Amino acid sequence: MxxxxxxxxxxxxxxxxxxxxxxxxxxxxxxxxxxxxxxxxxxxxxxxxxxxxxxxxxFGFELSQIKTLLKEESNALKHFNSQVQVLEQKAAFLLEGARTLRSIVDSVDANQSIPWETIIQLIEVYKMTEHMEHNWVKEIFTPDELKQYAEFEKELKANTTLEQKEAFENSWHLLVEAVKNNLEQDPGSALGIELGKKIMDWVNGVYGTKYAHLRTKKFEKGFGEGKGLDEVGLTPEIVSWMDKAMDAYWRDRIYGILGQVGKKPSSTISALWHEMLIDMYGEDTSRKNAIYEIALNDDKVSSQAKAWLKNMLDI
Missing domain, CATH: 1.10.1660.10 (Multidrug-efflux Transporter Regulator; Chain: A; Domain 2)
Known part of the structure:
Protein backbone atom coordinates (compact mmCIF):
# COMPACT_ATOMS: atom_id res chain seq x y z
CA MET A 1 0.00 0.00 0.00
CA PHE A 59 -17.91 24.24 -4.15
CA GLY A 60 -17.51 26.79 -1.37
CA PHE A 61 -18.05 24.67 1.73
CA GLU A 62 -16.33 25.87 4.91
CA LEU A 63 -14.02 23.53 6.82
CA SER A 64 -16.51 23.10 9.67
CA GLN A 65 -19.18 22.11 7.13
CA ILE A 66 -16.81 19.71 5.37
CA LYS A 67 -15.98 18.04 8.68
CA THR A 68 -19.68 17.45 9.32
CA LEU A 69 -20.30 16.28 5.76
CA LEU A 70 -17.56 13.67 5.86
CA LYS A 71 -18.96 12.31 9.12
CA GLU A 72 -22.59 12.29 7.97
CA GLU A 73 -22.54 11.32 4.31
CA SER A 74 -26.23 10.35 4.53
CA ASN A 75 -27.10 14.06 4.85
CA ALA A 76 -24.74 15.17 2.08
CA LEU A 77 -27.52 15.76 -0.45
CA LYS A 78 -29.26 18.17 1.92
CA HIS A 79 -26.03 20.16 2.34
CA PHE A 80 -25.43 20.09 -1.42
CA ASN A 81 -28.90 21.53 -2.04
CA SER A 82 -28.21 24.32 0.46
CA GLN A 83 -24.87 25.08 -1.20
CA VAL A 84 -26.57 25.26 -4.60
CA GLN A 85 -28.71 28.08 -3.19
CA VAL A 86 -25.61 29.81 -1.81
CA LEU A 87 -23.85 29.69 -5.18
CA GLU A 88 -26.99 30.87 -6.97
CA GLN A 89 -27.22 33.85 -4.59
CA LYS A 90 -23.58 34.69 -5.27
CA ALA A 91 -24.28 34.54 -8.99
CA ALA A 92 -27.35 36.75 -8.52
CA PHE A 93 -25.23 39.30 -6.64
CA LEU A 94 -22.63 39.40 -9.42
CA LEU A 95 -25.33 39.62 -12.08
CA GLU A 96 -26.94 42.54 -10.27
CA GLY A 97 -23.59 44.35 -10.30
CA ALA A 98 -23.17 43.63 -14.00
CA ARG A 99 -26.72 44.82 -14.78
CA THR A 100 -26.21 48.01 -12.79
CA LEU A 101 -22.96 48.79 -14.55
CA ARG A 102 -24.53 47.92 -17.91
CA SER A 103 -27.40 50.33 -17.25
CA ILE A 104 -24.88 53.09 -16.52
CA VAL A 105 -22.98 52.33 -19.73
CA ASP A 106 -26.18 52.25 -21.80
CA SER A 107 -27.49 55.50 -20.32
CA VAL A 108 -24.37 57.49 -21.14
CA ASP A 109 -23.60 58.61 -24.69
CA ALA A 110 -20.03 58.86 -25.89
CA ASN A 111 -20.18 62.64 -25.57
CA GLN A 112 -21.71 62.67 -22.08
CA SER A 113 -19.85 62.81 -18.80
CA ILE A 114 -19.69 59.67 -16.70
CA PRO A 115 -22.14 59.73 -13.71
CA TRP A 116 -19.43 59.46 -11.09
CA GLU A 117 -21.78 60.15 -8.19
CA THR A 118 -23.80 57.04 -9.04
CA ILE A 119 -20.68 54.96 -9.53
CA ILE A 120 -19.22 56.15 -6.21
CA GLN A 121 -22.44 55.12 -4.44
CA LEU A 122 -22.13 51.66 -5.97
CA ILE A 123 -18.53 51.41 -4.82
CA GLU A 124 -19.51 52.48 -1.29
CA VAL A 125 -22.09 49.69 -1.11
CA TYR A 126 -19.46 47.22 -2.30
CA LYS A 127 -16.95 48.42 0.28
CA MET A 128 -19.55 48.20 3.03
CA THR A 129 -20.18 44.55 2.22
CA GLU A 130 -16.52 43.79 1.52
CA HIS A 131 -15.42 44.58 5.08
CA MET A 132 -18.24 42.94 6.98
CA GLU A 133 -17.25 41.43 10.32
CA HIS A 134 -18.73 38.08 9.29
CA ASN A 135 -17.76 37.84 5.63
CA TRP A 136 -19.66 34.58 5.08
CA VAL A 137 -23.03 36.36 5.33
CA LYS A 138 -22.52 37.25 1.65
CA GLU A 139 -23.32 33.61 0.96
CA ILE A 140 -26.75 33.65 2.61
CA PHE A 141 -28.19 37.13 2.05
CA THR A 142 -29.73 38.53 -1.12
CA PRO A 143 -28.18 41.74 -2.51
CA ASP A 144 -30.87 43.85 -0.78
CA GLU A 145 -30.35 42.02 2.50
CA LEU A 146 -26.60 42.53 2.20
CA LYS A 147 -27.11 46.28 1.96
CA GLN A 148 -29.32 46.17 5.05
CA TYR A 149 -26.78 44.04 6.91
CA ALA A 150 -24.01 46.47 6.02
CA GLU A 151 -26.17 49.28 7.44
CA PHE A 152 -26.79 47.21 10.57
CA GLU A 153 -23.06 46.69 11.15
CA LYS A 154 -22.39 50.37 10.49
CA GLU A 155 -25.05 51.46 13.01
CA LEU A 156 -23.88 48.90 15.56
CA LYS A 157 -20.28 50.12 15.40
CA ALA A 158 -21.37 53.76 15.58
CA ASN A 159 -23.64 53.22 18.60
CA THR A 160 -21.50 50.78 20.58
CA THR A 161 -18.51 51.70 22.73
CA LEU A 162 -15.53 49.37 23.10
CA GLU A 163 -16.64 48.59 26.67
CA GLN A 164 -20.16 47.71 25.48
CA LYS A 165 -18.75 45.52 22.70
CA GLU A 166 -16.60 43.63 25.20
CA ALA A 167 -19.58 43.23 27.55
CA PHE A 168 -21.73 41.86 24.69
CA GLU A 169 -19.01 39.40 23.71
CA ASN A 170 -18.43 38.27 27.30
CA SER A 171 -22.14 37.71 27.91
CA TRP A 172 -22.37 35.74 24.66
CA HIS A 173 -19.45 33.49 25.60
CA LEU A 174 -21.06 32.87 29.00
CA LEU A 175 -24.29 31.82 27.25
CA VAL A 176 -22.41 29.51 24.90
CA GLU A 177 -20.54 27.99 27.84
CA ALA A 178 -23.82 27.46 29.71
CA VAL A 179 -25.28 25.62 26.72
CA LYS A 180 -22.10 23.59 26.26
CA ASN A 181 -22.29 22.46 29.90
CA ASN A 182 -25.92 21.36 29.50
CA LEU A 183 -25.93 19.58 26.14
CA GLU A 184 -27.04 16.39 27.91
CA GLN A 185 -30.10 18.19 29.31
CA ASP A 186 -33.44 18.37 27.50
CA PRO A 187 -33.61 21.75 25.66
CA GLY A 188 -37.38 21.64 26.24
CA SER A 189 -36.93 21.52 30.03
CA ALA A 190 -37.30 24.49 32.38
CA LEU A 191 -33.53 24.99 32.14
CA GLY A 192 -33.68 24.90 28.34
CA ILE A 193 -36.53 27.43 28.25
CA GLU A 194 -34.61 29.72 30.61
CA LEU A 195 -31.49 29.57 28.43
CA GLY A 196 -33.61 29.96 25.29
CA LYS A 197 -35.00 33.21 26.72
CA LYS A 198 -31.54 34.49 27.63
CA ILE A 199 -30.26 33.74 24.12
CA MET A 200 -33.19 35.56 22.49
CA ASP A 201 -32.83 38.53 24.87
CA TRP A 202 -29.14 38.79 23.95
CA VAL A 203 -29.75 38.52 20.20
CA ASN A 204 -32.64 41.01 20.26
CA GLY A 205 -30.46 43.39 22.25
CA VAL A 206 -28.01 43.39 19.34
CA TYR A 207 -30.34 43.34 16.32
CA GLY A 208 -33.46 45.07 17.63
CA THR A 209 -36.75 44.87 15.72
CA LYS A 210 -35.46 46.69 12.63
CA TYR A 211 -33.01 43.93 11.69
CA ALA A 212 -34.79 40.94 13.24
CA HIS A 213 -35.33 39.37 9.80
CA LEU A 214 -31.56 39.37 9.23
CA ARG A 215 -30.99 37.89 12.67
CA THR A 216 -33.36 35.02 11.90
CA LYS A 217 -31.88 34.26 8.50
CA LYS A 218 -28.32 34.49 9.82
CA PHE A 219 -29.09 31.84 12.43
CA GLU A 220 -31.12 29.54 10.16
CA LYS A 221 -29.13 29.75 6.92
CA GLY A 222 -25.80 30.63 8.50
CA PHE A 223 -25.16 28.96 11.84
CA GLY A 224 -27.82 26.35 11.13
CA GLU A 225 -25.91 25.31 7.99
CA GLY A 226 -22.55 25.29 9.75
CA LYS A 227 -21.25 28.68 8.56
CA GLY A 228 -19.04 30.89 10.74
CA LEU A 229 -19.35 28.68 13.80
CA ASP A 230 -15.71 28.95 14.88
CA GLU A 231 -15.91 32.76 14.87
CA VAL A 232 -18.51 32.80 17.65
CA GLY A 233 -17.51 29.69 19.59
CA LEU A 234 -20.30 27.47 18.30
CA THR A 235 -20.49 23.86 17.12
CA PRO A 236 -23.29 22.11 15.20
CA GLU A 237 -24.33 20.40 18.46
CA ILE A 238 -24.56 23.71 20.34
CA VAL A 239 -26.51 25.35 17.50
CA SER A 240 -28.98 22.46 17.41
CA TRP A 241 -29.51 22.63 21.18
CA MET A 242 -29.92 26.42 21.09
CA ASP A 243 -32.46 26.13 18.28
CA LYS A 244 -34.56 23.66 20.26
CA ALA A 245 -34.25 25.69 23.47
CA MET A 246 -35.38 28.89 21.73
CA ASP A 247 -38.28 27.02 20.12
CA ALA A 248 -39.26 25.68 23.55
CA TYR A 249 -39.09 29.20 24.99
CA TRP A 250 -41.35 30.63 22.27
CA ARG A 251 -43.85 27.79 22.62
CA ASP A 252 -43.94 28.28 26.39
CA ARG A 253 -44.54 31.99 25.90
CA ILE A 254 -47.23 31.39 23.27
CA TYR A 255 -49.05 28.86 25.47
CA GLY A 256 -48.76 31.21 28.44
CA ILE A 257 -50.41 34.07 26.55
CA LEU A 258 -53.13 32.02 24.86
CA GLY A 259 -53.87 30.28 28.16
CA GLN A 260 -55.12 33.63 29.47
CA VAL A 261 -57.88 33.91 26.85
CA GLY A 262 -61.20 34.13 28.66
CA LYS A 263 -59.47 34.95 31.94
CA LYS A 264 -58.08 38.42 31.19
CA PRO A 265 -59.32 41.31 29.02
CA SER A 266 -58.75 40.80 25.30
CA SER A 267 -56.86 44.10 25.12
CA THR A 268 -54.33 42.84 27.69
CA ILE A 269 -53.81 39.57 25.84
CA SER A 270 -53.57 41.41 22.52
CA ALA A 271 -50.80 43.65 23.87
CA LEU A 272 -48.86 40.64 25.16
CA TRP A 273 -49.36 38.81 21.85
CA HIS A 274 -48.13 41.68 19.69
CA GLU A 275 -45.16 42.27 21.98
CA MET A 276 -44.23 38.60 21.61
CA LEU A 277 -44.52 38.69 17.81
CA ILE A 278 -42.27 41.74 17.65
CA ASP A 279 -39.73 40.03 19.91
CA MET A 280 -39.85 36.97 17.64
CA TYR A 281 -39.67 38.51 14.19
CA GLY A 282 -39.53 42.30 14.47
CA GLU A 283 -41.10 43.84 11.35
CA ASP A 284 -41.18 40.58 9.35
CA THR A 285 -44.94 40.37 8.70
CA SER A 286 -44.89 37.09 6.78
CA ARG A 287 -43.18 35.20 9.60
CA LYS A 288 -45.46 36.76 12.20
CA ASN A 289 -48.51 35.66 10.21
CA ALA A 290 -47.10 32.14 10.09
CA ILE A 291 -47.24 31.98 13.91
CA TYR A 292 -51.03 32.34 13.72
CA GLU A 293 -51.22 29.32 11.43
CA ILE A 294 -48.95 27.27 13.67
CA ALA A 295 -51.01 28.11 16.76
CA LEU A 296 -54.31 27.43 15.00
CA ASN A 297 -53.08 23.95 14.08
CA ASP A 298 -51.66 23.17 17.52
CA ASP A 299 -53.70 20.65 19.51
CA LYS A 300 -52.43 22.17 22.77
CA VAL A 301 -54.19 25.47 22.01
CA SER A 302 -57.78 25.59 23.28
CA SER A 303 -60.74 26.16 20.96
CA GLN A 304 -61.46 29.41 22.81
CA ALA A 305 -57.91 30.63 22.17
CA LYS A 306 -58.16 29.62 18.50
CA ALA A 307 -61.37 31.62 18.16
CA TRP A 308 -59.56 34.60 19.66
CA LEU A 309 -56.70 34.16 17.17
CA LYS A 310 -59.10 34.04 14.23
CA ASN A 311 -60.70 37.23 15.48
CA MET A 312 -57.27 38.86 15.68
CA LEU A 313 -56.60 37.89 12.06
CA ASP A 314 -59.84 39.56 10.99
CA ILE A 315 -59.04 42.84 12.72
Whole structure:
Protein backbone atom coordinates (compact mmCIF):
# COMPACT_ATOMS: atom_id res chain seq x y z
CA MET A 1 0.00 0.00 0.00
CA UNK A 2 1.39 3.40 -0.98
CA UNK A 3 2.14 5.90 1.79
CA UNK A 4 3.26 9.53 1.76
CA UNK A 5 5.01 11.90 4.13
CA UNK A 6 3.40 15.32 4.43
CA UNK A 7 5.76 16.97 1.90
CA UNK A 8 5.14 14.21 -0.63
CA UNK A 9 1.38 14.47 -0.22
CA UNK A 10 1.66 18.23 -0.63
CA UNK A 11 3.50 17.84 -3.95
CA UNK A 12 1.05 15.20 -5.14
CA UNK A 13 -2.12 17.20 -4.42
CA UNK A 14 -1.00 20.83 -4.53
CA UNK A 15 -2.20 21.37 -0.95
CA UNK A 16 0.44 23.22 1.08
CA UNK A 17 2.21 21.60 4.02
CA UNK A 18 0.88 24.34 6.30
CA UNK A 19 -2.68 23.56 5.21
CA UNK A 20 -2.20 19.83 5.82
CA UNK A 21 -0.86 20.61 9.29
CA UNK A 22 -3.92 22.80 9.93
CA UNK A 23 -6.28 20.04 8.78
CA UNK A 24 -4.55 17.70 11.23
CA UNK A 25 -4.84 20.18 14.12
CA UNK A 26 -8.59 20.68 13.65
CA UNK A 27 -9.26 16.97 13.15
CA UNK A 28 -10.37 17.30 9.54
CA UNK A 29 -7.64 15.09 8.06
CA UNK A 30 -5.59 13.12 10.57
CA UNK A 31 -2.80 10.94 9.12
CA UNK A 32 -3.26 7.21 9.56
CA UNK A 33 0.21 6.90 11.08
CA UNK A 34 2.40 9.18 13.14
CA UNK A 35 5.95 8.02 13.69
CA UNK A 36 7.85 8.34 16.95
CA UNK A 37 9.74 11.34 15.55
CA UNK A 38 6.41 13.09 14.89
CA UNK A 39 6.45 12.60 11.12
CA UNK A 40 2.99 12.29 9.60
CA UNK A 41 2.40 9.33 7.27
CA UNK A 42 -0.65 9.42 5.02
CA UNK A 43 -2.35 6.36 3.49
CA UNK A 44 -4.33 5.90 0.28
CA UNK A 45 -7.48 6.28 2.38
CA UNK A 46 -6.19 9.63 3.64
CA UNK A 47 -5.49 10.69 0.05
CA UNK A 48 -9.07 9.88 -0.93
CA UNK A 49 -10.38 11.91 2.00
CA UNK A 50 -8.16 14.84 1.04
CA UNK A 51 -9.51 14.69 -2.51
CA UNK A 52 -13.03 14.85 -1.08
CA UNK A 53 -12.04 17.88 1.00
CA UNK A 54 -10.57 19.60 -2.08
CA UNK A 55 -13.77 18.91 -4.03
CA UNK A 56 -16.01 20.28 -1.28
CA UNK A 57 -13.83 23.40 -0.88
CA UNK A 58 -14.14 23.97 -4.62
CA PHE A 59 -17.91 24.24 -4.15
CA GLY A 60 -17.51 26.79 -1.37
CA PHE A 61 -18.05 24.67 1.73
CA GLU A 62 -16.33 25.87 4.91
CA LEU A 63 -14.02 23.53 6.82
CA SER A 64 -16.51 23.10 9.67
CA GLN A 65 -19.18 22.11 7.13
CA ILE A 66 -16.81 19.71 5.37
CA LYS A 67 -15.98 18.04 8.68
CA THR A 68 -19.68 17.45 9.32
CA LEU A 69 -20.30 16.28 5.76
CA LEU A 70 -17.56 13.67 5.86
CA LYS A 71 -18.96 12.31 9.12
CA GLU A 72 -22.59 12.29 7.97
CA GLU A 73 -22.54 11.32 4.31
CA SER A 74 -26.23 10.35 4.53
CA ASN A 75 -27.10 14.06 4.85
CA ALA A 76 -24.74 15.17 2.08
CA LEU A 77 -27.52 15.76 -0.45
CA LYS A 78 -29.26 18.17 1.92
CA HIS A 79 -26.03 20.16 2.34
CA PHE A 80 -25.43 20.09 -1.42
CA ASN A 81 -28.90 21.53 -2.04
CA SER A 82 -28.21 24.32 0.46
CA GLN A 83 -24.87 25.08 -1.20
CA VAL A 84 -26.57 25.26 -4.60
CA GLN A 85 -28.71 28.08 -3.19
CA VAL A 86 -25.61 29.81 -1.81
CA LEU A 87 -23.85 29.69 -5.18
CA GLU A 88 -26.99 30.87 -6.97
CA GLN A 89 -27.22 33.85 -4.59
CA LYS A 90 -23.58 34.69 -5.27
CA ALA A 91 -24.28 34.54 -8.99
CA ALA A 92 -27.35 36.75 -8.52
CA PHE A 93 -25.23 39.30 -6.64
CA LEU A 94 -22.63 39.40 -9.42
CA LEU A 95 -25.33 39.62 -12.08
CA GLU A 96 -26.94 42.54 -10.27
CA GLY A 97 -23.59 44.35 -10.30
CA ALA A 98 -23.17 43.63 -14.00
CA ARG A 99 -26.72 44.82 -14.78
CA THR A 100 -26.21 48.01 -12.79
CA LEU A 101 -22.96 48.79 -14.55
CA ARG A 102 -24.53 47.92 -17.91
CA SER A 103 -27.40 50.33 -17.25
CA ILE A 104 -24.88 53.09 -16.52
CA VAL A 105 -22.98 52.33 -19.73
CA ASP A 106 -26.18 52.25 -21.80
CA SER A 107 -27.49 55.50 -20.32
CA VAL A 108 -24.37 57.49 -21.14
CA ASP A 109 -23.60 58.61 -24.69
CA ALA A 110 -20.03 58.86 -25.89
CA ASN A 111 -20.18 62.64 -25.57
CA GLN A 112 -21.71 62.67 -22.08
CA SER A 113 -19.85 62.81 -18.80
CA ILE A 114 -19.69 59.67 -16.70
CA PRO A 115 -22.14 59.73 -13.71
CA TRP A 116 -19.43 59.46 -11.09
CA GLU A 117 -21.78 60.15 -8.19
CA THR A 118 -23.80 57.04 -9.04
CA ILE A 119 -20.68 54.96 -9.53
CA ILE A 120 -19.22 56.15 -6.21
CA GLN A 121 -22.44 55.12 -4.44
CA LEU A 122 -22.13 51.66 -5.97
CA ILE A 123 -18.53 51.41 -4.82
CA GLU A 124 -19.51 52.48 -1.29
CA VAL A 125 -22.09 49.69 -1.11
CA TYR A 126 -19.46 47.22 -2.30
CA LYS A 127 -16.95 48.42 0.28
CA MET A 128 -19.55 48.20 3.03
CA THR A 129 -20.18 44.55 2.22
CA GLU A 130 -16.52 43.79 1.52
CA HIS A 131 -15.42 44.58 5.08
CA MET A 132 -18.24 42.94 6.98
CA GLU A 133 -17.25 41.43 10.32
CA HIS A 134 -18.73 38.08 9.29
CA ASN A 135 -17.76 37.84 5.63
CA TRP A 136 -19.66 34.58 5.08
CA VAL A 137 -23.03 36.36 5.33
CA LYS A 138 -22.52 37.25 1.65
CA GLU A 139 -23.32 33.61 0.96
CA ILE A 140 -26.75 33.65 2.61
CA PHE A 141 -28.19 37.13 2.05
CA THR A 142 -29.73 38.53 -1.12
CA PRO A 143 -28.18 41.74 -2.51
CA ASP A 144 -30.87 43.85 -0.78
CA GLU A 145 -30.35 42.02 2.50
CA LEU A 146 -26.60 42.53 2.20
CA LYS A 147 -27.11 46.28 1.96
CA GLN A 148 -29.32 46.17 5.05
CA TYR A 149 -26.78 44.04 6.91
CA ALA A 150 -24.01 46.47 6.02
CA GLU A 151 -26.17 49.28 7.44
CA PHE A 152 -26.79 47.21 10.57
CA GLU A 153 -23.06 46.69 11.15
CA LYS A 154 -22.39 50.37 10.49
CA GLU A 155 -25.05 51.46 13.01
CA LEU A 156 -23.88 48.90 15.56
CA LYS A 157 -20.28 50.12 15.40
CA ALA A 158 -21.37 53.76 15.58
CA ASN A 159 -23.64 53.22 18.60
CA THR A 160 -21.50 50.78 20.58
CA THR A 161 -18.51 51.70 22.73
CA LEU A 162 -15.53 49.37 23.10
CA GLU A 163 -16.64 48.59 26.67
CA GLN A 164 -20.16 47.71 25.48
CA LYS A 165 -18.75 45.52 22.70
CA GLU A 166 -16.60 43.63 25.20
CA ALA A 167 -19.58 43.23 27.55
CA PHE A 168 -21.73 41.86 24.69
CA GLU A 169 -19.01 39.40 23.71
CA ASN A 170 -18.43 38.27 27.30
CA SER A 171 -22.14 37.71 27.91
CA TRP A 172 -22.37 35.74 24.66
CA HIS A 173 -19.45 33.49 25.60
CA LEU A 174 -21.06 32.87 29.00
CA LEU A 175 -24.29 31.82 27.25
CA VAL A 176 -22.41 29.51 24.90
CA GLU A 177 -20.54 27.99 27.84
CA ALA A 178 -23.82 27.46 29.71
CA VAL A 179 -25.28 25.62 26.72
CA LYS A 180 -22.10 23.59 26.26
CA ASN A 181 -22.29 22.46 29.90
CA ASN A 182 -25.92 21.36 29.50
CA LEU A 183 -25.93 19.58 26.14
CA GLU A 184 -27.04 16.39 27.91
CA GLN A 185 -30.10 18.19 29.31
CA ASP A 186 -33.44 18.37 27.50
CA PRO A 187 -33.61 21.75 25.66
CA GLY A 188 -37.38 21.64 26.24
CA SER A 189 -36.93 21.52 30.03
CA ALA A 190 -37.30 24.49 32.38
CA LEU A 191 -33.53 24.99 32.14
CA GLY A 192 -33.68 24.90 28.34
CA ILE A 193 -36.53 27.43 28.25
CA GLU A 194 -34.61 29.72 30.61
CA LEU A 195 -31.49 29.57 28.43
CA GLY A 196 -33.61 29.96 25.29
CA LYS A 197 -35.00 33.21 26.72
CA LYS A 198 -31.54 34.49 27.63
CA ILE A 199 -30.26 33.74 24.12
CA MET A 200 -33.19 35.56 22.49
CA ASP A 201 -32.83 38.53 24.87
CA TRP A 202 -29.14 38.79 23.95
CA VAL A 203 -29.75 38.52 20.20
CA ASN A 204 -32.64 41.01 20.26
CA GLY A 205 -30.46 43.39 22.25
CA VAL A 206 -28.01 43.39 19.34
CA TYR A 207 -30.34 43.34 16.32
CA GLY A 208 -33.46 45.07 17.63
CA THR A 209 -36.75 44.87 15.72
CA LYS A 210 -35.46 46.69 12.63
CA TYR A 211 -33.01 43.93 11.69
CA ALA A 212 -34.79 40.94 13.24
CA HIS A 213 -35.33 39.37 9.80
CA LEU A 214 -31.56 39.37 9.23
CA ARG A 215 -30.99 37.89 12.67
CA THR A 216 -33.36 35.02 11.90
CA LYS A 217 -31.88 34.26 8.50
CA LYS A 218 -28.32 34.49 9.82
CA PHE A 219 -29.09 31.84 12.43
CA GLU A 220 -31.12 29.54 10.16
CA LYS A 221 -29.13 29.75 6.92
CA GLY A 222 -25.80 30.63 8.50
CA PHE A 223 -25.16 28.96 11.84
CA GLY A 224 -27.82 26.35 11.13
CA GLU A 225 -25.91 25.31 7.99
CA GLY A 226 -22.55 25.29 9.75
CA LYS A 227 -21.25 28.68 8.56
CA GLY A 228 -19.04 30.89 10.74
CA LEU A 229 -19.35 28.68 13.80
CA ASP A 230 -15.71 28.95 14.88
CA GLU A 231 -15.91 32.76 14.87
CA VAL A 232 -18.51 32.80 17.65
CA GLY A 233 -17.51 29.69 19.59
CA LEU A 234 -20.30 27.47 18.30
CA THR A 235 -20.49 23.86 17.12
CA PRO A 236 -23.29 22.11 15.20
CA GLU A 237 -24.33 20.40 18.46
CA ILE A 238 -24.56 23.71 20.34
CA VAL A 239 -26.51 25.35 17.50
CA SER A 240 -28.98 22.46 17.41
CA TRP A 241 -29.51 22.63 21.18
CA MET A 242 -29.92 26.42 21.09
CA ASP A 243 -32.46 26.13 18.28
CA LYS A 244 -34.56 23.66 20.26
CA ALA A 245 -34.25 25.69 23.47
CA MET A 246 -35.38 28.89 21.73
CA ASP A 247 -38.28 27.02 20.12
CA ALA A 248 -39.26 25.68 23.55
CA TYR A 249 -39.09 29.20 24.99
CA TRP A 250 -41.35 30.63 22.27
CA ARG A 251 -43.85 27.79 22.62
CA ASP A 252 -43.94 28.28 26.39
CA ARG A 253 -44.54 31.99 25.90
CA ILE A 254 -47.23 31.39 23.27
CA TYR A 255 -49.05 28.86 25.47
CA GLY A 256 -48.76 31.21 28.44
CA ILE A 257 -50.41 34.07 26.55
CA LEU A 258 -53.13 32.02 24.86
CA GLY A 259 -53.87 30.28 28.16
CA GLN A 260 -55.12 33.63 29.47
CA VAL A 261 -57.88 33.91 26.85
CA GLY A 262 -61.20 34.13 28.66
CA LYS A 263 -59.47 34.95 31.94
CA LYS A 264 -58.08 38.42 31.19
CA PRO A 265 -59.32 41.31 29.02
CA SER A 266 -58.75 40.80 25.30
CA SER A 267 -56.86 44.10 25.12
CA THR A 268 -54.33 42.84 27.69
CA ILE A 269 -53.81 39.57 25.84
CA SER A 270 -53.57 41.41 22.52
CA ALA A 271 -50.80 43.65 23.87
CA LEU A 272 -48.86 40.64 25.16
CA TRP A 273 -49.36 38.81 21.85
CA HIS A 274 -48.13 41.68 19.69
CA GLU A 275 -45.16 42.27 21.98
CA MET A 276 -44.23 38.60 21.61
CA LEU A 277 -44.52 38.69 17.81
CA ILE A 278 -42.27 41.74 17.65
CA ASP A 279 -39.73 40.03 19.91
CA MET A 280 -39.85 36.97 17.64
CA TYR A 281 -39.67 38.51 14.19
CA GLY A 282 -39.53 42.30 14.47
CA GLU A 283 -41.10 43.84 11.35
CA ASP A 284 -41.18 40.58 9.35
CA THR A 285 -44.94 40.37 8.70
CA SER A 286 -44.89 37.09 6.78
CA ARG A 287 -43.18 35.20 9.60
CA LYS A 288 -45.46 36.76 12.20
CA ASN A 289 -48.51 35.66 10.21
CA ALA A 290 -47.10 32.14 10.09
CA ILE A 291 -47.24 31.98 13.91
CA TYR A 292 -51.03 32.34 13.72
CA GLU A 293 -51.22 29.32 11.43
CA ILE A 294 -48.95 27.27 13.67
CA ALA A 295 -51.01 28.11 16.76
CA LEU A 296 -54.31 27.43 15.00
CA ASN A 297 -53.08 23.95 14.08
CA ASP A 298 -51.66 23.17 17.52
CA ASP A 299 -53.70 20.65 19.51
CA LYS A 300 -52.43 22.17 22.77
CA VAL A 301 -54.19 25.47 22.01
CA SER A 302 -57.78 25.59 23.28
CA SER A 303 -60.74 26.16 20.96
CA GLN A 304 -61.46 29.41 22.81
CA ALA A 305 -57.91 30.63 22.17
CA LYS A 306 -58.16 29.62 18.50
CA ALA A 307 -61.37 31.62 18.16
CA TRP A 308 -59.56 34.60 19.66
CA LEU A 309 -56.70 34.16 17.17
CA LYS A 310 -59.10 34.04 14.23
CA ASN A 311 -60.70 37.23 15.48
CA MET A 312 -57.27 38.86 15.68
CA LEU A 313 -56.60 37.89 12.06
CA ASP A 314 -59.84 39.56 10.99
CA ILE A 315 -59.04 42.84 12.72
Missing amino acids: TQWFVKDLSKLTGVSVQTLHHYDRIGLLTPSLRRANGYRVYSEKDLLKLQQIIALKF
